Amino acid sequence: MAQDLTSxxxxxxxxxxxxxxxxxxxxxxxxxVAEAMLFFGFVSGHVIVEANAMGGWPPPGQPRLPVASTAVxxxxxxxxxxxxxxxxxxxxxxxxxxxRPFVLSVALGALFVLLQGYEWQGLIRxxxxxxxxxxxxxxxxxxxxxxxxxxGAIGWLFVLLFRLQKGWLTEESFQAGRMLWYFVVLIWxxxxxxxxx
Amino acid sequence: xxxLLLWSAPVWACPVCGGAGPNQQAFVDTMVxxxxxxxxxxxxxxxxxxxxVRTMPEELPxxxxxxxxxxxxxxxxxx
Numbered sequence: 001m002a003q004d005l006t007s008x009x010x011x012x013x014x015x016x017x018x019x020x021x022x023x024x025x026x027x028x029x030x031x032x033v034a035e036a037m038l039f040f041g042f043v044s045g046h047v048i049v050e051a052n053a054m055g056g057w058p059p060p061g062q063p064r065l066p067v068a069s070t071a072v073x074x075x076x077x078x079x080x081x082x083x084x085x086x087x088x089x090x091x092x093x094x095x096x097x098x099x100r101p102f103v104l105s106v107a108l109g110a111l112f113v114l115l116q117g118y119e120w121q122g123l124i125r126x127x128x129x130x131x132x133x134x135x136x137x138x139x140x141x142x143x144x145x146x147x148x149x150x151x152g153a154i155g156w157l158f159v160l161l162f163r164l165q166k167g168w169l170t171e172e173s174f175q176a177g178r179m180l181w182y183f184v185v186l187i188w189x190x191x192x193x194x195x196x197x
Numbered sequence: 198x199x200x201l202l203l204w205s206a207p208v209w210a211c212p213v214c215g216g217a218g219p220n221q222q223a224f225v226d227t228m229v230x231x232x233x234x235x236x237x238x239x240x241x242x243x244x245x246x247x248x249x250v251r252t253m254p255e256e257l258p259x260x261x262x263x264x265x266x267x268x269x270x271x272x273x274x275x276x
Contacts, residue, residue, distance in 0.1 A: 018253070020246055020249045020250055020253065021245075021246060026242075026246075029242050030242070033235065033238045033239060033242070036234070036238060037231075040230065040231060040234050041231065044227035044230060044231050045227075047223050047226070047227050048220070048223045048224055051220050051222070052220050052223075130204045130205050131204060131205070140205070141205055
């Protein structure tokens with residue numbers, strides 16, 4: 001029989017304890033740890049294979065990655081994260097104050113994904129595919145997984161934006177959504193450094 | 198994700214673990230990195246929760262004794 005933990009014992013006035021962390025935030029923190037390990041595993045595999053490459057890295061005959069244009073794209077992503085941080089600060093004042101920076105942040109994130117897709121088109125045309133070499137495999141696996149996370153996070157941010165418009169957005173769910181986007185933003189420089197440089 | 202995994206070209210990382218030279222160093226480095234990363238991240242979360250519990254205000258206990266004068270006799274509705 002389940003014990004009713006919400007009722008107070010006789011002689012005691014019941015008060016619900018304030019949660020140490022909101023459930024959504026704690027759950028997101030553990031999810032991010034798991035996702036970070038996924039990326040760390042990819043990066044570790046990349047480091048080992050790169051060290052094992054006899055003919056140099058990138059392998060001869062493989063197209064070079066667009067380092068400069070992706071660096072600019074990285075700035076868009078970092079700006080998106082910074083603006084979302086600002087939106088979070090403004091949200092504590094009022095929902096209206098957060099709307100504009102929130103929209104701008106999502107737009108910059110979407111721009112990052114679109115530019116990544118454009119970059120992929122060029123690389124595929126030059127012959128870099130998932131099965132062309134281990135170089136291509138690692139590139140699409142690592143960058144593609146990050147892009148999947150970015151798309152998923154942007155989708156969730158759209159949901160949060162809709163809830164903001166309707167006045168349903170709570171600080172807890174906004175905080176959890178921001179955490180996911182910060183993860184997408186902050187892990188990217190490490191991936192860029194490992195894969196592109 | 199499954200499509201990506203199945204489509205990718207296979208690479209063999211296992212031989213480097215027993216070999217000498219820079220490959221083995223890469224293996225050792227990543228092994229240490231992969232071993233410590235989850236411990237550090239989970240430790241940071243647990244540490245943060247412990248810190249928050251310790252710094253929580255004391256006026257929010259699970260339940261507090263009610264003075265005898267405020268107690269409601271059994272059978273009467275609680276306000």
